[in-house]
Amino acid sequence: MAHKKPIDIVYYRKKGWLNVGRTRMVMFDLLQGFYILQKVIKREVGENASYLIFQAGIKGGLSFLEPMLQSGRIQPGPQGFADGLSVFTDGGFGYFKIEEMNWDAGWAKIICESSVEGWISYRKRSKARKPVCHYSRGIILGFMQVTHRYAGTELENALDCVEISCLATGDGRCEFIIGTRDALRSQGCEPPGPRKSIQEQLRERVSEKTRQIQEANRFNERIxxxxxxxxxxxxxxGEITSANLAMSRIFGAGRRELVGAAVSKQEEFFSPELLAHLERGLRGIRFELADCPVVSRGRGPRFIAAKGIPLKNSRGTYDGLL
Incomplete structure (x- = not known):
């Protein structure tokens, strides 16, 4: 790939269409665009934001270089990786330089004193505890992976990238190391582990909440x-949805006989006075009665203390009575 000046590879194809090389690009304000986008992503997905942005960078790096590799404009190998990094630099993402490289082993150390992500953090005067160049880290890893894919080395899926210093944490420059995960660990660099997708986490949370609700329901049922x-x-x-054993004994009727029955049709057990209070309770009026008459099958009238507690649903309206 012949080396060109940035002015040679950035041009307007037509009104409203800007190209970097043969790739359509857009002018994207860093402080009010890219920074705000990252904040929105973090607000929506929390701690998964860095992993999500990193994965987007990998896909971006792959899709950016792949057409050039397919067309033969760059060759799979160390020069192809270097060419990709050069175009990334010319695109304004920062001056990325290869300090060390053993492409055959999938190893490279990349430095950058002007990474856009580190610069944004510096300009926002927001000192980070950890490196923040997740998108750039993904991009340069994508470049290394795709050149190995087209070279047929079978190293692509074993490669990872870590950022060991960053402008955002107060360092003088950003430094990235690409290598196999084993090689990175041997250098004391632990690659971030894979994270579950938002959908997977959501499914697990829903499953866990469902389990908790079911356990709570079983506990309440036992009580x-x-x-x-x-x-x-x-x-x-006004239908009985549950009745415990003690209630069955008071009425002298089995639970199966009671559950599902409308109290208005159970004059055999409920006195007119209690039925009237139950009706008011379903309208949201609490009640507490002493010496309330009921009828126990086979034992005749009995007097009980009764309390009615209206039940609200999630919309705040009354739809039951305890």
């Missing part, structure tokens, strides 16, 4: 079932 006092619940239609 209801074994409580020494009679407890039953009504839905908004």
């Amino acid at each position: 209801l079932r074994n409580a020494p006092v009679g407890i039953f619940t009504l839905n908004s239609r």
Whole structure:
């Protein structure tokens, strides 16, 4: 690939269309565009933001160099990697220079004193605890991976990239090391581990919350079932949705007989006074009664203390009674 000056590779193809080489690009303000975009991503996906931006960089690096490799404009190998890095530099992402490289082993040390991500952090006077050049790190890893893919070395999937110093953390320059994961670890550099996708995390959270709700429901059911006092619940239609063993004993009827029945049709058990209070309870009015008459099958009238607690749904409206 012949080396050209930036002015030779950046040109307007037509109004509204800017090319860098043969790749269509856009003018994108760093402080008000790229920085804000990163903030929005972090707000939406939290700690996964850096991994997401890194993966986007890898895909960007692959898709940028692949057409050049396919057309033969650059060759897979150390020069192809260097050419890609040169075009990335000419695109305004920072002056990236190869300090060390053993391309055959997938190894390179890249330095940059003007990385856009580090510069943004510096301009925003936001000193980071860790390196922040996730997109650039992904891009240069993508360049190394795709040149190895087209060279057929089988190293592509073993490669990773770490940033060991960064303008954002107060260092004088950004430094990146590319290598196989084993080689990086041997140098004391631990590549960030793979993270689960947002969809996977969401599925796990939903599954965990569902499990917690189910456990809570089972716990509540055990409390209801074994409580020494009679407890039953009504839905908004006045139908009994649950009744515990103590309630069954008070009425002298089995739980299967009670659950699903409308209380308005159960004059056999409920006195008119209690039915009237149950009706008001379903409208959101709490009640507490002493010596309330009910009928126990086979035992006749009984007097009980009764309390009604209206139940609200997630919309804040009453749709049941305890």
